Amino acid sequence: MPLEEDIKQDKFHNDHQKAAINILYTGSWLYNINAGFLKKFDITPEQFNVLRILRGSFPKPMMLAEITERMIDKSSNCTRLVEKLRQKALVNRFTCVNNRRQVDISITDKGQQLLKRIDASQVTWLDAMGKISKVEARELNRILDKLRYE
Amino acid sequence: MPLEEDIKQDKFHNDHQKAAINILYTGSWLYNINAGFLKKFDITPEQFNVLRILRGSFPKPMMLAEITERMIDKSSNCTRLVEKLRQKALVNRFTCVNNRRQVDISITDKGQQLLKRIDASQVTWLDAMGKISKVEARELNRILDKLRYE
């Protein structure tokens, strides 16, 4: 391989590759902070995420495919994850009357209350994120959004 | 794409909270791209990560605790992960002579060659990361590094 091409590619590689690994690494770091924080509430990050999604749609129920589409980790098994939430009475789960293939999921009162309690303790989140300024947080959002832009 | 559209949530509490979820979301997005890419090489992202760590230390071997410390996901079970790599002959694994509690792990020739092959196909990485500029990649690195500082 010609040297100049090698160097060029190498340099291009390094900043971008470092950024990729940085995102993965920081994502995992943050995930663990979040998981530890949520443990007090006996809920996993993905369960928390699904509850927030359902609150966003409330009072309109959502079907599994819609939830999956919005999940952070789309490959989690939504059927079983929702079943866990149902066992804790945090969501309702009814076969849809109009289309018996689909199930309508919605957050319960108990689920709403849990989210409120969690929101109230979100100070911990800010502890983790507080090391960067508001301007930096915005810049970070801008770049990450651009990165995922189709 | 703005995160709000991706996860169909209208409003975030503040820029910091959005940034946190953005990192988690983008991290997962990138993880899945990476996992799909590495599947061709019959290796998982964490195994790839450990191999890179060992290459960084080569020819000096590392013990399990050192590897764990540098892993992206520290809660993975390093013993079993390294055992998988050993089964594929990508690493060596010897009980340390001076301190029989610890095991010395080092990357093999075959492991080095695999990493070379993977590096050579990193074009796919660039497809994913290429939407942001070099300046943005650097800025991203700076902010993420600051976020995790101490």
Next chain:
DNA sequence: ACTCAATTACTGTATCTACAATAATTGTAT
């Protein structure tokens, strides 16, 4: 030397994930 604490790694087990296979229901073309 002996005991106890610290270090380092391994193991057990319940749970979760990835991904493919299957089932149930609905839509569509003939």
Next chain:
DNA sequence: ATACAATTATTGTAGATACAGTAATTGAGT
């Protein structure tokens, strides 16, 4: 109406992860 395709969710299962418990070895205090 029937056959076939499309949609939607569930299940099976191999493998991975989380986390606590155990084992082996070394170090330190007496």
